[in-house]
Amino acid sequence: MIKRGITGLSVLVVLILGTSVSSAAADDAPAAPTHPGPVYATVTDQSGKLSLQTFGRPDGKDMVFRISGSVYANIEGNSLDPALRHGQKLFNIEGYNIRRLYRVPETNQLYQLSREIVFYTDPADPQRVVREWRNPIDGKTYPVVPINNDAVNFGPFPITPSYVGPPLRRSHDETIWTSDIGVRADLGGTLGERFGLTGGVYAAQEMFDFSVDEREVAARTRSGVPSGAMETKISWARTSPWAPFMCLPETEVRGQLTYHARSWSLDSYRDIEPWLRAEVEQNHPLFKAAPGAPGASENSWTSFHNKQLGKGATTWAGWCAANGRP
Template identity: 30%
Template sequence: MKKLYGAAILGALILGGAFFSAPDAMAKGKMLDPANGADALEIMKRTQCGEADGVPAVYHWAGNVYSRIAGEPDRLLFKGEGMNIRQCVRVEDPVRGVGYRQVSREVMLYLDPKTGKVLRRWDNPFTGENVEVMQIANDPVNSRPSYPKNADGSDYSLPELRQQGDWLFMPVEVPLFYHNVLAGDYQDFVGNKYHAMEIFDFTMRASEILDPKSKTAYPSISWVRISDWMPWMKMRGRQGQMVFNAMGAKLKNFDELPSVLKDEIKLNYPEYTSPPPGDDPRPNETTWTVFKKMIDADRAKKKEAAGK
């Protein structure tokens, strides 16, 4: 997922399975207080992470992918099945306190909307061309460390948290607008920047996530993504966007994933059965960076073959 949510990087210190919990609430036996920086961080950690530092957590989502083009009805292009496997590790800062860093990798499969099978090739209805489908397989999708204190000295705070009865709702909206690795060096002047919006809406029980005795929580999630066409679709600058809409939840373990994901991971992405190491230093990947590497490698191979 993302990504899904933004994602990010930096070194971390793994403390063999140690569970970080908000000290104030634990000491006093009170429910976690979202207005307290350390408690707010613990709430976010329970939303994102496994039962203990270094213990994997798995998110699953499934839904639909549509086209949106001005002047024509939206079209259902694909079904989608995705997963993200992550772990959280303890990090310490002498000023900002004890926090965590999340490391992950994720897969999302494009499925035939009629058969539900994984698409290998796709008849593009807009261009008439048959193209090879590149599934989403981003490794890594890591996050910057989070601490009870922010870099400016303020307390860590949640993006938003709403309670209705025993239900807590936490929307996370991520507008993205940055350099597109597939475009040129003049994007500030002629456009073509990477432009997308990721929306993650978490729903969880207050009685679970706010209880200091809980090791983690198992929220449900909805994910909406609005973005440009995928590069493998070869749309050649056509006007329009893609809209992804999916729902899912954090699972107890990898085995709870549906067979279509487990079978494809076993076949083509065997490393996705576990998260990256906690001190993973690599830059994050996206469909755009992965596609660029694939195209560059293919061009280099063809150039070498032509020179022989």
């Protein structure tokens, strides 16, 4: 979950070679003032062009990073066995981040605007969304809350001809780069809610590997403004505290979660599999599109605070007490 900050999370294959690049000048209609293309077109650095195309489509339309993976228990010394075993697969995860590039009108400032929805699914059946989870430590059953962050925004960041991206490497026929992020957030201090975390601080590690085929690199780094989404693959791993809905206080139940997922780009929301779109449209229709303008961001924990705790109307401990079913 591409997450920068706490989510990670947030994350990416659809363009046909030879049809993926077009010039902004070919469009006779004037660009909207928030269109990122004119600013993107000033970038000359190959890495800068590639990294910007993971933030969003340079043509200003929505793109998707489809996310698929698993979640495991990471327990020091296997100390919770047999109730909860180290290395035990607890869930599959299936979802996506939908994003766009947004230009602040009349400036060279760009934002990445996105929403992300990721469902915890059956460890034996990735397409079966898990609605409840039995906590093996206290024996109670809790409602499963998906990762549903509205929104996940970054920026503004200035784009000039000197804009550069991360260091690139070649691996066989692919160009690759990485992003490793150590996350620390004082939720107790900012939200007044400690979530059972040590010192009220959320601490996690997010690790991303990006890869783009050499033919796609050549097609997507020519002059002009590419259309569609760049064919990108991502490997994502996160080690983080127990998810809030699990009602496992870190201060009392030693252990963490390890997320391991793959992500790949899709041209638009309509390219997501029907079963996943049906789940979104029935229960989370807001996540069919990226935000239209910059605004406040959420992560898995602030989202839980805003939606499940009513922005502090109830406490995390109170939510667990009210929702835990024997």
